[in-house]
Amino acid sequence: MKRVDDFRLRFGKRELVPIIIGGMGVDISSRELALEAVRLGGIGHISDAMLPTVTDRHYKTKFVSDKQKQYKLNILKADKSIVQFDLAQVTESTHLHVGKTMEAKRGDGMIFVNCMEKLTMNSPRETLRVRLCGALDAGIDGITLSAGLHLGSFSLMEDNPRFRDAKLGIIVSSLRALQLFMRKTARLNRLPDYIVVEGPLAGGHLGFGLDWAEYDLHTIVAEIVAHLKAEQLDIPVIAAGGVFTGSDAVDFLEKGCAAVQVATRFTVAKECGIPEKVQQEYFKASEQDIEVNMISPTGYPMRMLKNSPAIGAGIRPNCEAYGYLLDAHGHCAYIDAYNREVALYPDAKKISVMDKTCLCTHMRNYDCWTCGQYTYRLKDTSHRNADGTYQILTAEHIFKDYQFSTDNKIALPPPHS
């Protein structure tokens, strides 16, 4: 019986344990979590979502309050088009977070940054360019492009000196999306170094509609593996979404995948950014407590716990402080939904907005409890304490369980004494 450890992910001469911890914004895939993956010989992601906010928290910068002060007079206005990010500050925060993480790196693995294209930041091309190039300049090992079609993203990095040496990968959920990407980037003579194929059971935003349950990761992976073979393209394929045990991973590795990308099991690791109180909600969740809904202003479906405080919260849009989801014209679907409710209930002290959420604020505050479909199985991965809570795991324990387990077994941690 094979174990994940019998396989290796190869990038040229480099060999890694074929386990990648996926990017989880905003700072859920913390630098501590990524550093553990590296130490254990795999790949860890940090996320570049809302980095000015993240660096304020970790490195005592003042980017958010500076921006809020600058646009204070706009707070009550519906038109947010003047609320722009200072590109120098976006670069500085990227340099700080990526740079400090890379400085702390120990071990044989690699650190990638997950770059969510749908964070359009009121100036999609320019902000994405400085985020991508900032990460390359700060020494990141690789960039995973997520949530978007990535059609122009490679060209935004084309002039960067590290464009051909850093590992660049994309997340796709269909062969069609991959083909579109390949066609669009053909002129750059630069193929992706890896392709993450993310299925419908993943956490975060999904590359499927509300009919996600009709799709199956094995089928999509098989199509993409066959396509690459037919085109004689030797690009590692990485399966993601619902890989819950080492045996699930081996199944994909035996079917031609070079690695797996996993996330949900690490949401209950002590190194993960989610506060422990919220981690207990993840442990407690049953299958009925998880839903895929359309409240994200990105327009993509998102999976989350139904008791997330973000659902139905009618807070004033916080674009002057954050504004990561403002499109090129300063619009965000939450602003429209919020203003509609205020117009309907002008005298209400507190309003509720059910169809959209202020994702920036709620992700920043860990109030949008996004999760993978198998979150309801987390309770089987740990011990229940006498007070009814669950024992928080270490990233090392979870990583090694993926690496060495067989027979669909999940090793429980040594109980707290």
Ligand SMILES: Cc1cc2nc3c(=O)[nH]c(=O)nc-3n(C[C@H](O)[C@H](O)[C@H](O)COP(=O)(O)O)c2cc1C
């Ligand atoms: C809490 C959470 C947050 C996530 N956030 C992001 C994100 O910001 N960007 C992204 O590309 N994927 C995100 N994902 C998806 C993961 O990176 C990963 O590909 C996927 O969840 C793997 O499936 P699994 O969770 O079933 O192991 C997130 C997943 C979780 C569980």
